[in-house]
Amino acid sequence: MAMVYENTKSLLDVPTHYCPGCTHGTIHKLVGEVMDELGILDKTIGVAPVGCSVLAYNYFACDMFQAAHGRAPAVGTGIKRTNPDKVVFTYQGDGDLAAIGTAEIVHAAARGENITSIFVNNCIYGMTGGQMAPTTLPGQITETSPYGRNVKTEGHPIRVSEMISTLDGACYVERVSVDTVPNILKAKKAIKKAFQNQLDGKGFSMIEVLSICPTNWGLTPSESMQWLKDKMIPYYPLGIKKDSTGEVK
Amino acid sequence: MQKVTFREERCKGCGHCIAVCPKKIISFADKLNVKGYHPATVTDEKMDQCVSCASCARICPDCVITVQK
Amino acid sequence: MGQKVLMKGNEAIGEAAIRANCKAFFGYPITPQTEVAAYMAKKMPKIGGTFIQAESEVSAINMVYGAAGTGVRCMTSSSSPGISLKAEGISYIAGAELPCVIVNIVRGGPGLGSIQPAQSDYFQATKGGAHGDFNMPVFAPASIQEMVDLIQEAFDVADMYTTPCMVMGDGMIGQMMEPVEFKERVARELPEKTWASNGLGDRKEHNVINSLYLQPEDLEQHNIHLQEKYAVIKKNEVKYELFNCESECDLILVAYGTTSRICKNTIKMAEAEGIKLGLVRPITLWPFPVEAFEKTVDMTKNGYVSVEMSCGQMVEDVRLAVNGRKPVDFYGRSGGMVPDPTDILNAVKAIVGGVK
Numbered sequence: 001m002a003m004v005y006e007n008t009k010s011l012l013d014v015p016t017h018y019c020p021g022c023t024h025g026t027i028h029k030l031v032g033e034v035m036d037e038l039g040i041l042d043k044t045i046g047v048a049p050v051g052c053s054v055l056a057y058n059y060f061a062c063d064m065f066q067a068a069h070g071r072a073p074a075v076g077t078g079i080k081r082t083n084p085d086k087v088v089f090t091y092q093g094d095g096d097l098a099a100i101g102t103a104e105i106v107h108a109a110a111r112g113e114n115i116t117s118i119f120v121n122n123c124i125y126g127m128t129g130g131q132m133a134p135t136t137l138p139g140q141i142t143e144t145s146p147y148g149r150n151v152k153t154e155g156h157p158i159r160v161s162e163m164i165s166t167l168d169g170a171c172y173v174e175r176v177s178v179d180t181v182p183n184i185l186k187a188k189k190a191i192k193k194a195f196q197n198q199l200d201g202k203g204f205s206m207i208e209v210l211s212i213c214p215t216n217w218g219l220t221p222s223e224s225m226q227w228l229k230d231k232m233i234p235y236y237p238l239g240i241k242k243d244s245t246g247e248v249k
Numbered sequence: 250m251q252k253v254t255f256r257e258e259r260c261k262g263c264g265h266c267i268a269v270c271p272k273k274i275i276s277f278a279d280k281l282n283v284k285g286y287h288p289a290t291v292t293d294e295k296m297d298q299c300v301s302c303a304s305c306a307r308i309c310p311d312c313v314i315t316v317q318k
Numbered sequence: 319m320g321q322k323v324l325m326k327g328n329e330a331i332g333e334a335a336i337r338a339n340c341k342a343f344f345g346y347p348i349t350p351q352t353e354v355a356a357y358m359a360k361k362m363p364k365i366g367g368t369f370i371q372a373e374s375e376v377s378a379i380n381m382v383y384g385a386a387g388t389g390v391r392c393m394t395s396s397s398s399p400g401i402s403l404k405a406e407g408i409s410y411i412a413g414a415e416l417p418c419v420i421v422n423i424v425r426g427g428p429g430l431g432s433i434q435p436a437q438s439d440y441f442q443a444t445k446g447g448a449h450g451d452f453n454m455p456v457f458a459p460a461s462i463q464e465m466v467d468l469i470q471e472a473f474d475v476a477d478m479y480t481t482p483c484m485v486m487g488d489g490m491i492g493q494m495m496e497p498v499e500f501k502e503r504v505a506r507e508l509p510e511k512t513w514a515s516n517g518l519g520d521r522k523e524h525n526v527i528n529s530l531y532l533q534p535e536d537l538e539q540h541n542i543h544l545q546e547k548y549a550v551i552k553k554n555e556v557k558y559e560l561f562n563c564e565s566e567c568d569l570i571l572v573a574y575g576t577t578s579r580i581c582k583n584t585i586k587m588a589e590a591e592g593i594k595l596g597l598v599r600p601i602t603l604w605p606f607p608v609e610a611f612e613k614t615v616d617m618t619k620n621g622y623v624s625v626e627m628s629c630g631q632m633v634e635d636v637r638l639a640v641n642g643r644k645p646v647d648f649y650g651r652s653g654g655m656v657p658d659p660t661d662i663l664n665a666v667k668a669i670v671g672g673v674k
Contacts, residue, residue: 001250005303005316018310020286021263025310042518045388057526063515065387066528068410071380074372078384081368082342082392086517104380107373181269181304214263221263 008032010041012061021221023178023211024053027120028060030184031089034192035062038199044087045079047072049101051093052126070101073108076115087198089116095125098134098160105164109204112169116194117206119160122213123232130216134158137235142216157235161208165242171203173242177210177233179225186238193245202245210236252299252317253306255290259313262286266305266314272298275305289313322497327462327487328353330498331421334469335393336361337500340419342368342392344381346400349433350489351423354395368392375400379407379420386416387527389514391473395421397489398439399430405448408482412452412544413529415513417476419469420454420484423492426654434654435489435576440631443484444604451541453548455555456484456603458574462496468601470503477508479551486603488627490576490656551605558607561585563596563614568670570596570618572636573625574603576656581625583659584666591663593670598622603632611639620670621645625662628652645669 007013010032018024035041041062048056050069057064067075072090080088097105097119105117124142125131131144135157139148149157165173172194176187187209194205210232212224219227260282266289267275274295277287291299306314325333331354335343343362345355355371362369368385372378378394385392396404401422411418424439426432443456455475459465465487472483515525531537559578562585563570573581578599585595596618598610611622621644624633633648640646649665651657 001252001317003315004301004318005306005314007312007315011312013312015259016311020261021265022310025312026308029310029312042520045515045517047384054530057528061518061524063517063524064526064528065384065515066414066526066530067383068380068406071377071383071407074377074380075384075387077370078342078344078381078386078392079388080384081370081381082385082390083388083516086388103373104377107377111370178308181307184307221265222268225265225268 008036010035010061011059014058016059017055018052019215021212021214021224022052024120026178026184027118027209027211028056030188030191031091031118032060033188034195037192038195040087040195040199043085044089045083047076047079047088047090049092049096051096053091053093053120054127056091070096070099071104072096073101073104073113073115073117077108077111077113080113080115084114087195089118089195091118092120093126094121094123094133094135098158106167109164109167109170109206112171112203114198114201114203116198117204118191119206119208120211121160121208121236122211124213124216126213126216135160137231159236161206161241164206169204170206170242171244172197172205174240175208175210175236175238177228177238179210179212179228197245208236250296252296252301253291254315255288256313257282257288257290258284259311260286260288261311262288263310264289265308265310269304269308271302271304272300274298322499324495325462325498326353326495327465327492328423329357330462330466331395331469332357332361333500334466335419335473336365336367338391338470338473340367340391340393340473342385342390344370344372344378344392344394346372346375346378346396348397348400350425350492351395351397351421353492354421375403376407379404382418383407383411383414383416386411386418387414387514388516389511391477393419393421395423397423397425398427401439401442408454409448409450409452410529411482412454413450414527415480416482416527417480418482419472419476420482422484422486424486424488426652432654433489435656436627436652436654437488437575437577438628438631438652439486440603440626440628443486444606444635447484452544453604454482454484455551455605456486458486458601458603459491460575460578460599462491462494462498465491466498466500474506474508475555478506479547480513481547481551486575488576555602556605556607556609557601558610559599559601560610560614561597561599562594563598563617565617567594567596567618569620569666570598570614570622571625571662572598572600572622572632574600574632577625577627580657580659581662584662587659587663588666593666595666606635606639608639611636615640615643618644621647623647623649623666623669625657626650627656
């Protein structure tokens, strides 16, 4: 018998607090598997956000930081600039990165910080109980858009990957999804590229991962995957938004 | 031969593995695990149909599943 | 080194930090401390250190959190409104027990205020500086030489107790120029930073830099631990100067920083008029030098006057220390106005009467 799939060594073998079906667990595994495959566990430092994944520092086996809301890219900058031989990743949700943390992600990308940013987009604020996020879709009902997001009063959602891809300091930006196994494999490839870019000293990489929130969407895990496919992907198209890693600097 | 193993105490009964299994051989067990969920499982009868594609293991958010060939 | 150099306060801050082995500086321009950032921008690349002009003071303090959490000596500096922006970050640094130095060159407030010197951030600095039960050592130099010495001391105290430390000057100290000597320092024996989250390496257990304790029992234990640490700092790290208090005084002035120098002028002027004034000069604002008041409370006929460039902040700690044994008064200027020694003397005379 040959092993086809076993759990990554880069995640601690502990149960997580995430809701049933929450794809944070899936995304954590992808990051862990990439750390295994690149052999970088012993020199990686991860930065956890404020949000459902605040406790990521209990799940990743590498050295971790818990950062203030939105500030992970700044914390990551402080870590990486003073420890350039280490691998630094940030892991943020849509409130953390696209609301309070917009300045930090934009400027880390603009400065071309040689770090890897994982952005988990599930169109809602999970941890605080389902409020509107900068990524909430028009018409989407949340606790703070109880009549459905009205673009006249609540504005339009932000396509972060497209926004970040306009910055010269960003070398690689891709949006992926974890709703199907083929998409999960593509997401892993993107995350691996984002870490490899850092190892190659190429600059700032960000992978936006479309994700589900069954609890706050009020759907079953399976229904949530369908909602992601039907509603999120049309608004947030998958694919590479920026790739300047082939260019000679 | 157990091609796919489930750590039942970790399962949260989310059903993603059931949805992605191409052979449709995963189901919720009748029993409850320590968390109060019906854990996902593949019965002995259905195990032979497993093709070790590991789709279930890849999507599982809770590191429940190990796959061998 | 033994050699004296004429330096501007803000630049001396940078040089002192570099001599203290500061490896990273994260800052943002704000008057009257921008020269610190400019100096570090020039010098850090030359010594293989890190300089970043962050996008905001918020970002800068979070960069400090990151670098400090990997065990690297690092610093940020700002002025009043920028320090307010750093508040959350400072609380995180204190809660996660990280060492770092934060320089505040105080300007008039509240709000955007003025760019002139002030001492109106005393409350903010000494009562923790942000949310939660915590304190940080606050050093208040009265000269550029003292600024240089205290910056280096602050890095050691920060490492010794894994705590943020603040060095608080004012716009006057930041902008003036005085001769400075960078002396050889006796190094403290500092604990190894085994807690640093700088990559597993050979370690079996990962390190986590964190201030979240969701279980109240755990957070209470953490707070008890922090308070025990602060008790040790209070016991060991108090600094103050007693000036002209060896024999009985008509009145004792209490002042720090620039104001203390003006008070020393007032003391000379008062002597000529037959009034004996003493000075208690806190050098650490936290821990507050309660001991200085124990030593002098019986030496002053008419109590104390707290002289500040504010509407009266340190005076509350003076009152607490004196504990009702003698009168405590206040004289101050605010909004960036600098007190005149004659005006201070007039305030003194209003309390003790005229020429003897």
